[in-house]
Amino acid sequence: MVRRMSLTKKNRLSGPLSQRLQTRGLRFTPQRQHVYNVLVQKRDHPTAEEVFIRSKREMPDISMATVYNCLDTLVECGLLRQVQLERGARRYCPNMREHCHFYCGECGSVFDVALPAGSRPVHRPKGFRIDHYEIAVHGICSDCSARKKRPKQ
Amino acid sequence: MVRRMSLTKKNRLSGPLSQRLQTRGLRFTPQRQHVYNVLVQKRDHPTAEEVFIRSKREMPDISMATVYNCLDTLVECGLLRQVQLERGARRYCPNMREHCHFYCGECGSVFDVALPAGSRPVHRPKGFRIDHYEIAVHGICSDCSARKKRPKQ
């Protein structure tokens, strides 16, 4: 009990999550920490379903509803971004730097792509307030591209 | 019967739709023509649901399934673009020139925004094939912006 308490305290004080939660009046929970760990360990673009599957490996009793709740909270805390590249499941991205996404229409994988620094991609119409951009590049990734060109030779 | 035939023929030969269909081995149908008309008459960004409602005004027996089918076909023919600005219903855009979309998070309306001519927004990673870009700008439109600032004074 004492050991458990001190571990919890340690978690609360370390890492970006606990501080983000605290400033928003949200509580630290092992589920939130674990879902966040899952996202930063493998920095790809999983759907909620995929996050659920990965989370269950170390925390088998976590529920799908909790995964959705945690992901929402992490987005609210500015630790994750949602990305919607096609209709279908929403994806989550732990890279919070400015960047855009390449979506492979062949295998469905997603890659982060850097934006040319300081570029302002569009003209802002008068009176409009811009919150954020979302740039998606659709195409075929190098692996699929090579595979399609020539299976042999 | 002869009259009907000649009207059909006339439709088949005029407009961009019939030719696009023909080159793809697809058939001309009044439903496809009508759904296309609905999209070009009011050049906004309706959902399938909205297209269904508008289509029914002149063609009350058209079904939702047919609206989905027609929209898919029109996209395939290069006469419409699908746009996915948030999770939820897909939208359809009859503007086939290069442009991007401004999405108002307040009222949900969508505006076409011109891209600076000749701009290449992102660097293409080696071996990747680019099919098309999708640039969405999220923010608040001028009407909502003005309304929020000061209801009075």
Add this chain to the structure above:
DNA sequence: TGGCTATTTAGAATTACTCCAAATATTGAC
């Protein structure tokens, strides 16, 4: 005009959440 086959149609099925209310856990005060 006929026949082959694409298209339309209503309704069932599916996907990806979103909502709900009861059980449980966290946190600040003592």
Add this chain to the structure above:
DNA sequence: GTCAATATTTGGAGTAATTCTAAATAGCCA
């Protein structure tokens, strides 16, 4: 440390937006 207040988790029901299916209908070429 213990308690009370309330945030969070959980399983399951509910919902929105398609997507699928199979029978009826309609284009189109010979």
